[in-house]
Amino acid sequence: xxxxxxxxxxxxxxxxxxxxxxxxxxxxxxxxxxxxxxxxxxxxxxxxxxxxxxxxxxxxxxxxxxxxxxxxxxxxxxxxxxxxxxxxxxxxxxxxxxxxxxxxxxxxxxxxxxxxxxxxxxxxxxxxxxxxxxxxxxxxxxxxxxxxxxxxxxxxxxxxxxxxxxxxxxxxxxxxxxxxxxxxxxxxxxxxxxxxxxxxxxxxxxxxxxxxxxxxxxxxxxxxxxxxxxxxxxxxxxxxxxxxxxxxxxxxxxxxxxxxxxxxxxxxxxxxxxxxxxxxxxxxxxxxxxxxxxxxxxxxxxxxxxxxxxxxxxxxxxxxxxxxxxxxxxxxxxxxxxxxxxxxxxxxxxxxxxxxxxxxxxxxxxxxxxxxxxxxxxxxxxxxxxxxxxxxxxxxxxxxxxxxxxxxxxxxxxxxxxxxxxxxxxxxxxxxxxxxxxxxxxxxxxxx
Numbered sequence: 001x002x003x004x005x006x007x008x009x010x011x012x013x014x015x016x017x018x019x020x021x022x023x024x025x026x027x028x029x030x031x032x033x034x035x036x037x038x039x040x041x042x043x044x045x046x047x048x049x050x051x052x053x054x055x056x057x058x059x060x061x062x063x064x065x066x067x068x069x070x071x072x073x074x075x076x077x078x079x080x081x082x083x084x085x086x087x088x089x090x091x092x093x094x095x096x097x098x099x100x101x102x103x104x105x106x107x108x109x110x111x112x113x114x115x116x117x118x119x120x121x122x123x124x125x126x127x128x129x130x131x132x133x134x135x136x137x138x139x140x141x142x143x144x145x146x147x148x149x150x151x152x153x154x155x156x157x158x159x160x161x162x163x164x165x166x167x168x169x170x171x172x173x174x175x176x177x178x179x180x181x182x183x184x185x186x187x188x189x190x191x192x193x194x195x196x197x198x199x200x201x202x203x204x205x206x207x208x209x210x211x212x213x214x215x216x217x218x219x220x221x222x223x224x225x226x227x228x229x230x231x232x233x234x235x236x237x238x239x240x241x242x243x244x245x246x247x248x249x250x251x252x253x254x255x256x257x258x259x260x261x262x263x264x265x266x267x268x269x270x271x272x273x274x275x276x277x278x279x280x281x282x283x284x285x286x287x288x289x290x291x292x293x294x295x296x297x298x299x300x301x302x303x304x305x306x307x308x309x310x311x312x313x314x315x316x317x318x319x320x321x322x323x324x325x326x327x328x329x330x331x332x333x334x335x336x337x338x339x340x341x342x343x344x345x346x347x348x349x350x351x352x353x354x355x356x357x358x359x360x361x362x363x364x365x366x367x368x369x370x371x372x373x374x375x376x377x378x379x380x381x382x383x384x385x386x387x388x389x390x391x392x393x394x395x396x397x398x399x400x401x402x403x404x405x406x407x408x409x410x411x412x413x414x415x416x417x418x419x420x421x422x423x424x425x426x427x428x429x430x431x432x433x434x435x436x437x438x439x440x441x442x443x444x445x446x447x448x
Contacts, residue, residue: 005030005052005171008072009163012056015081016165021058021088023099023165024081027298027339029053031158034125038132038151046125055339056080060088064097068340096325097342099166099299104331106302109170111295115288117157118175118202128153131209135181138213142183144221149182149193151213155203168300176291177203181216186224192404194219194374201289205430219373222394226404229395229447235369236410236443237362239393240426242375244433246440247281247352249380249387249414250274254308254316256323256332256345258382265385265415266314274314275418278353281309285348292349292432299343301333308350320345351434355423359437362424364399366439371396372410385414409446417443 005028016024032050036043055068058081065087067080136151154177161171180197196215198207238246250266258264266274275281285303287293296302299321307315317327320335320343336346355362363371372393379388392406420441427436 005159005161006163006169008052008054009161009169011074011077012054012081013163013165015077016056016058016084018078019058019081019085020060021081021085022061023059025057025099025162025164025168025299027055027337028161029158029339031156033154033156034122034128035152035154036125036128036132038129038136039148041133041136043129046129048125053339054080055337056084057342058084058088059098060085062093062095062097063088063091064094064342065091066340066342094322096322098321099164100168100301100321100331102166105164105166105168105300106170106296108302109172109295111172113288114172114286114293114295116175116201116293117173118177118204120203122157123155123177123203128155131179134209135179135213135216138210139181139183139217142214142217142221144185144224145183145217146187146191147184149184151181152179153209154178162298162300164300166300170296170300172295174291175201177201177206179206179209179212181213183213183216183220185220190224192220192223192226194223199291200430201291205289223392223404223406226392226406227448228407229370229405229445231445231447233442233444235366235439235441236445237359237366237369237371237396238438238440239371239373240359240424240428240435240437242372243438244431244435245375246417246421246438247350247433247435249385250281250418251308251318251347251350253382253385253414254314254318256317256319256327256334259317260323260326263382265381265383270314270316272314273312273419274415275309275312276421277312279309279312279421279423280307280353281350282307283348283350287349290349290430290432292347294348297333297343298335298337299331299333301331301335303333303348306332308347318345318347349432349434352423352427352436354425354427354436357424359424359426362422362437362439363396363401365422366396367399369396370394370405370408370410370445371401380414387412387414387417405447407447411444411446412440412442
């Protein structure tokens with residue numbers, strides 16, 4: 001961890017004390033990223049960013065204020081602290097605001113076991129360009145693909161340090177390496193497009209550009225000739241690459257901030273069954289080489305494994321300190337933040353219990369219905385759980401893919417939908433959200 005970031009965070013705390021703050025926390029972030037786009041076999045764009053961002057949150061009694069900057073000069077730190085204290089004095093009192101008690105913070109801030117940073121050298125822009133070019137060439141090599149909308153490769157490295165006047169101090173660094181491709185097939189009003197991509201912490205784990213390009217192309221060609229499906233009530237199989245969005249709605253409803261506001265369809269259902277028996281939703285913030293892993297949260301509390309849903313039963317809420325205090329509970333160490341705003345509850349890595357059947361076997365079980373491979377837009381009522389989303393995919397007849405479909409809408413109620421899910425066994429274990437394909441019975445389709 002950069003000593004400069006630690007020194008900068010401590011200087012912000014010193015400035016806050018000197019300006020009259022009762023308590024404060026500071027976040028310092030340093031990062032760089034490179035993104036290369038190729039089109040038609042030649043470089044289309046190259047972007048490089050580097051910078052340091054700093055954030056300071058101060059408390060005057062139960063009043064708080066947050067300021068941020070990218071200027072790290074000593075005089076700027078002093079001005080930031082003075083302005084933050086002045087803002088806090090004018091802010092309304094918040095009885096739930098405040099730092100963690102010193103007894104709550106973790107002293108174990110070592111992130112080395114999580115393998116969040118690839119020690120190999122940063123790739124040269126020419127290497128990224130070559131990856132993007134290879135992905136594009138692989139996509140164009142499949143018959144039916146008329147063009148590649150974009151082929152990209154990128155790299156990022158960031159460092160973060162958090163310190164507070166309650167005694168917490170800790171930081172870690174991350175890397176990410178990515179390749180993606182968007183292919184187009186057909187012409188005129190019959191054009192279709194689809195994509196594939198991969199993002200990993202370690203460059204050696206990244207799938208090959210050729211595989212990514214070919215997969216994007218195959219997905220695109222398969223969509224040629226799409227038409228609207230039949231209107232009615234049918235089973236729907238959410239493909240693995242979009243099934244996590246369904247579980248995401250459950251996570252959003254179990255967010256402590258939503259519960260504290262009284263704006264969640266899960267309000268009052270703690271301890272109730274929300275998934276079929278035998279299914280659990282586990283949060284695992286300590287998985288190595290996974291983007292959602294971290295040793296501590298944005299308030300200095302030790303992250304830990306927990307069951308959000310245990311054997312179908314909702315165990316509780318995802319909380320930071322503020323939402324936990326509002327609800328009269330304990331934080332689940334799920335505070336997340338940037339430099340420009342106070343913490344808010346957020347989930348880390350989650351995984352849903354996988355089933356015993358393959359996706360093909362679930363298709364066979366559903367008989368006639370819809371396989372959804374992409375979604376667009378969303379109308380979700382946070383209070384009732386009423387759900388409506390645009391979808392595209394494949395119509396299924398007698399367990400077999402019959403023809404591609406688009407321009408349809410799926411509707412239902414999330415509470416009912418989640419109680420009727422059947423998981424496949426095809427989840428990708430390296431993702432932050434490990435969710436397999438999900439079969440949901442009896443959804444309403446609006447098509448032709």
